[in-house]
Amino acid sequence: MHSGVFSEFDRACMKRALTLARRGAGKTSPNPLVGAVIARGGRVLGEGWHKRCGDLHAEAQAFEAVFSAGENPAGADLYCTLEPCCFTSPEKHQPPCTGLIIKNRIRRVVIANTDPHPRVNGKGGLALRKAGITVETGLLAEEGEELNRAFFTFQRLGRPFVHLKIAQTLDGRIAAGSSVRDCRITDEAAHRSVHRMRARHDAVLIGRGTALADDPELTVRLARGRNPVRVVLDSRLSLPLTAKLFNLPDPEKTLILCAAGAGVKRIKAVQNTGAEALPLEIPAGARGLPPAAVLSALGARGIRSVLVEGGEKIFSSFLREGLWDSLSVFIAPLILGGGVPCVSGLGIDSVAKALRPGGVKIQKIGNQILFEGKNVYRNY
Numbered sequence: 001m002h003s004g005v006f007s008e009f010d011r012a013c014m015k016r017a018l019t020l021a022r023r024g025a026g027k028t029s030p031n032p033l034v035g036a037v038i039a040r041g042g043r044v045l046g047e048g049w050h051k052r053c054g055d056l057h058a059e060a061q062a063f064e065a066v067f068s069a070g071e072n073p074a075g076a077d078l079y080c081t082l083e084p085c086c087f088t089s090p091e092k093h094q095p096p097c098t099g100l101i102i103k104n105r106i107r108r109v110v111i112a113n114t115d116p117h118p119r120v121n122g123k124g125g126l127a128l129r130k131a132g133i134t135v136e137t138g139l140l141a142e143e144g145e146e147l148n149r150a151f152f153t154f155q156r157l158g159r160p161f162v163h164l165k166i167a168q169t170l171d172g173r174i175a176a177g178s179s180v181r182d183c184r185i186t187d188e189a190a191h192r193s194v195h196r197m198r199a200r201h202d203a204v205l206i207g208r209g210t211a212l213a214d215d216p217e218l219t220v221r222l223a224r225g226r227n228p229v230r231v232v233l234d235s236r237l238s239l240p241l242t243a244k245l246f247n248l249p250d251p252e253k254t255l256i257l258c259a260a261g262a263g264v265k266r267i268k269a270v271q272n273t274g275a276e277a278l279p280l281e282i283p284a285g286a287r288g289l290p291p292a293a294v295l296s297a298l299g300a301r302g303i304r305s306v307l308v309e310g311g312e313k314i315f316s317s318f319l320r321e322g323l324w325d326s327l328s329v330f331i332a333p334l335i336l337g338g339g340v341p342c343v344s345g346l347g348i349d350s351v352a353k354a355l356r357p358g359g360v361k362i363q364k365i366g367n368q369i370l371f372e373g374k375n376v377y378r379n380y
């Protein structure tokens, strides 16, 4: 909801702040992406963004830029993609930005999104108003929501953001057979796009079936960016230690989630490769590791976004539980006429009850159509 009337210059400054914020993609988690611009009289005095977790906040960066340009921020407007923080805690590295804004005599603060963090959530804006600063929120709020979808999902739902990525044929198959290593369905352009997705997520997740069939690395090789944590769901911890995931230069980034009864010997063997095996307590009779327990374990490790890369059983589990937020389906111009479907067993018995992703975007990537949609059923 808008709490002010915004000018074209306001929009341009917030747009710039959002662009700056994006530069931190893949580096700030578990913190949000934030950008800030300080301007006065239609002129930008300084700008900044949160570069990585633990570094200066965007507002502080913007003030530094103003000072190094020999300018004085007094009486200026501050455009901030996220409500400035207003608290200190032992695990927080930086002081509250509200203090800095008040001290530097900013006249007006324009915010895209309120910070849903329970220690902020409107209190940052309130502290500024109490100090006589005009605060206006809601400018380009939708873009801000999209930018920080992982951070907002965690704050509101208490679990990481789940992005399902599927590569399928025209007839909805993800492989010709579930246990054979085969050619890929998609082309190099789609692979580059997937590697860019990996670089923007904290973790990539697959099931034991995919780890066995495809022996993937799940690293970022065709794009710039760091490797995400590689998560495999393997209840019995039965993946062979010869799998590529155990033999990469950064073995500590491989995390195998298993059932509590997987066996100490096996856990030790996995740990000897440098990877980690994490046993989860699962309810008696559960088939596989419950997605909710998986997400809770990942969230507890600071993981805020997960790219789920398959296979069929994994996609089906997360969809069945409603534990997904966005969907990217690469549709390749191939017909198999059989093989592994992308999902099954959702218990949907009529078209009327079909899951219908919202916010649909369609584009062409190489030889594929990329369909993107959002889960419109979750509510917060």
Ligand SMILES: NC(=O)c1ccc[n+]([C@@H]2O[C@H](COP(=O)([O-])OP(=O)(O)OC[C@H]3O[C@@H](n4cnc5c(N)ncnc54)[C@H](OP(=O)(O)O)[C@@H]3O)[C@@H](O)[C@H]2O)c1
Binding pocket: 165, 166, 167, 168, 173, 174, 175, 176, 177, 178, 179, 180, 185, 206, 207, 208, 209, 210, 211, 213, 214, 233, 234, 235, 236, 287, 288, 289, 290, 291, 309, 310, 311, 312, 313, 314, 315, 317, 340
């Ligand atoms: N085109 C694509 O986008 C794509 C992507 C990935 C894979 N694939 C293909 O898909 C095939 C593999 O699919 P798949 O369905 O056989 O295997 P999968 O979904 O990769 O793995 C399923 C296994 O994961 C374990 N698991 C643990 N918790 C689970 C849970 N909550 N839900 C589901 N499974 C859980 C189970 O083994 P335990 O009971 O032993 O734990 C289960 O058998 C391969 O052919 C692969 O090439 C295609």
